[in-house]
Amino acid sequence: MRPVAIDLFSGAGGMSLGFEQAGFDVAAAVEIDPIHACVHKFNFPECTVIPRSVKDLTGNRIRELAKIGGQVSVVCGGAPCQGFSMIGKRVLDDPRNSLVRDYVRLVSELDSDYFVFENVKGLTVGEHRRFLEELIDSFDDHGYSVRLPWQVLNSVRYGVPQDRQRLFLLGAKKGLPVPAYPAPLSIKPGTHSELGLPFGPTCADAIGDLPDADRFATLVGSDEVKTSAWGKPSEYARE
DSSP states (O other): OOOEEEEESOTTSHHHHHHHHTTOEEEEEEOSSHHHHHHHHHHOTTSEEEOSOGGGOOHHHHHHHHTOOSOOOEEEEOOOOOOOOOTTSOGGGSGGGHHHHHHHHHHHHTTOSEEEEEEEGGGGSTTHHHHHHHHHHHHHHTTEEEOSSOEEEEGGGGTOSOOOEEEEEEEEETTSOOOOOOOOOOBOTTSOOOTTOOBOOOHHHHHTTSOOGGGOGGGGTOSOOOOOOOOOOOHHHHO
């Protein structure tokens, strides 16, 4: 049986895809936006998509809706956070940051073994750093250890054709080993090589074999088109 994952603030399922590829069964995804929820369901038809706000859910309710009876191995997601200006007060108590508190709450209520929290790099600088420190303390208060120091990871360092930096927190229930942050697998194209790592793929490597969308008038009123105009798949596509 594969370990069970739950994706909060799932969007169309980028994080879900990563966990599926890593061998997890993403049993539930919570996404309040109906369009993104529908896209997630299309991408992962076996996953229970819950189109509601995390504010309105408990860990038990998510388990009921997704028919999860066993242990939850990991909860992943990146909660929106916008409030950093409450002078003299805990930043985490700012109402605009309530979704982050709900993320921590649901990790605890689901009794997940591990969690992966991702967010914008900006949380690591200036006044935002205070918020990050309070978030780590909140996980500690709920019985979870966070792998420190936290890491800002760039997707281009992991074989993805995208230069995108995001903050990651990896955590584990106290008593369990806390996972280490992944070591880089590639480097940004055009930069100096290091440690013998290969260059990561470019956008051209990823989608350069696709036919030009401007050739298909059908796409003006449709999201799909049938064509035999495919060229030879790129090495990236074959992998």
